[in-house]
Amino acid sequence: MEIPQPLQAPGPIKPITCVEMHTAGEPTRIIWNGIPPLTGTLLEQRAQAKSKFDEFRRVLMLEPRGHYDMYGAILRPETELVASGKAHIGVLFMHNEGFSTMCGHATIALGRFLVDVDEKVFPRRKELKYDSKSRTTTLNLHVPCGVVEVTVPTLGSGKSDASRPVSFVSVPSFATAISLQIPLPEKYRWAELHGKTAVTADFAYGGAYYCMISAEELGFLSGLGEIRLQDMDHATKLLKEAVVSNPDLQYLTQDTRTAEDGFLYGIMITDTRLGHVSAAEGTAAARVQLDAGSEETGLCFFANQQIDRSPTGSCVAARVALAHAKGTLSVGEKRIYNSLVTRAYRGLSGFAGSVFDDAGSSGGDQRSVRVCVEGYAYYTGYHSFVVEKEDGLGVDGFSMRDIAL
Ligand SMILES: O=C(O)[C@H]1NCC[C@@H]1O
Numbered sequence: 001m002e003i004p005q006p007l008q009a010p011g012p013i014k015p016i017t018c019v020e021m022h023t024a025g026e027p028t029r030i031i032w033n034g035i036p037p038l039t040g041t042l043l044e045q046r047a048q049a050k051s052k053f054d055e056f057r058r059v060l061m062l063e064p065r066g067h068y069d070m071y072g073a074i075l076r077p078e079t080e081l082v083a084s085g086k087a088h089i090g091v092l093f094m095h096n097e098g099f100s101t102m103c104g105h106a107t108i109a110l111g112r113f114l115v116d117v118d119e120k121v122f123p124r125r126k127e128l129k130y131d132s133k134s135r136t137t138t139l140n141l142h143v144p145c146g147v148v149e150v151t152v153p154t155l156g157s158g159k160s161d162a163s164r165p166v167s168f169v170s171v172p173s174f175a176t177a178i179s180l181q182i183p184l185p186e187k188y189r190w191a192e193l194h195g196k197t198a199v200t201a202d203f204a205y206g207g208a209y210y211c212m213i214s215a216e217e218l219g220f221l222s223g224l225g226e227i228r229l230q231d232m233d234h235a236t237k238l239l240k241e242a243v244v245s246n247p248d249l250q251y252l253t254q255d256t257r258t259a260e261d262g263f264l265y266g267i268m269i270t271d272t273r274l275g276h277v278s279a280a281e282g283t284a285a286a287r288v289q290l291d292a293g294s295e296e297t298g299l300c301f302f303a304n305q306q307i308d309r310s311p312t313g314s315c316v317a318a319r320v321a322l323a324h325a326k327g328t329l330s331v332g333e334k335r336i337y338n339s340l341v342t343r344a345y346r347g348l349s350g351f352a353g354s355v356f357d358d359a360g361s362s363g364g365d366q367r368s369v370r371v372c373v374e375g376y377a378y379y380t381g382y383h384s385f386v387v388e389k390e391d392g393l394g395v396d397g398f399s400m401r402d403i404a405l
Pocket residue numbers: 026071100102103104105106302308310311312313314315
């Protein structure tokens with residue numbers, strides 16, 4: 001793929017150049033040029049991005065260049081694991097509130113992008129191995145939670161093949177609590193509870209920490225069949241606050257390499273009653289399908305109540321680890337995870353998730369499994385962003401939601 005040249009904008013403006021993709025409807029703004037100087041290990045680079053250059057995130061994620069639900073990936077060609085040969089390239093993930101530890105949908109998009117670009121953008125591109133039997137290229141991506149192995153379908157020309165799914169193998173993933181009662185002090189209760197003072201939920205890690213709760217348990221008795229976004233936003237926000245503020249529940253998110261990464265990233269509302277949808281039921285004919293035995297739908301609120309359009313790859317890893325811990329998904333068995341978008345638009349495909357291997361058997365944590373997540377990503381365009389010096393808004397991105405809600 002030809003990478004476009006940055007705009008030659010007037011004045012002392014540094015253009016930021018991005019390629020745009022979507023994975024199951026969720027955007028990834030891949031930033032490859034105009035990135036501020038970040039040095040050291042990947043986590044040190046993330047700390048500098050947070051403390052010194054937060055305007056870089058705000059200007060690209062928030063309005064008028066982004067929107068409340070925008071997602072970004074910053075390429076980091078130099079990291080400690082790239083230097084030691086354990087990874088080919090690093091990446092930092094960002095969203096409306098800050099930086100995340102892992103992102104599956106962006107990993108799927110990055111897989112295609114990194115196979116398609118040249119050494120100018122991806123210095124170690126030449127080191128990637130092409131397997132002619134499976135017609136795939138594999139690469140190791142250094143993400144804040146560790147290293148994920150990405151397998152990208154590749155055409156004879158060396159470019160990525162959009163007609164087959166990209167897959168990645170997650171970092172060791174595990175359930176942290178099954179059917180846990182979460183007490184809800186009065187200030188954390190919402191209308192649909194109708195007097196209930198606690199809810200039951202599951203917790204799991206898939207590179208980031210998630211809480212899984214059924215729509216019914218939240219009080220939405222029609223499940224995700226009736227989508228009440230604002231009410232679900234309110235309920236998940238309160239539930240997250242109830243978990244995060246409860247000292248007895250801190251252990252649920254404290255099992256990571258760094259204390260900074262042990263936080264509850266998202267609430268996934270599940271609905272197992274919404275099983276398979278035939279192509280005829282969707283709004284578009286199915287073009288791509290992943291084969292799997294079972295299928296379920298979810299809606300994920302993450303970061304500052306951002307809504308994932310995709311089935312949330314890192315949460316698929318968490319959900320597969322959870323299903324395995326519950327004994328409902330055996331090694332190698334595939335399950336399809338839909339988002340509301342992939343359920344509605346059957347021209348898109350959900351993510352397939354399966355237990356890849358038992359991380360415990362290779363010397364890791366006994367409870368952990370590595371999960372294989374598969375999905376499709378597509379290019380949507382490219383941007384060269386500028387900020388003119390006369391622009392009164394400067395680099396202060398805003399969100400209409402903060403003003404209006
Ligand atoms: O697919 C994922 O894992 C992500 N999508 C947005 C929120 C998560 O980081």
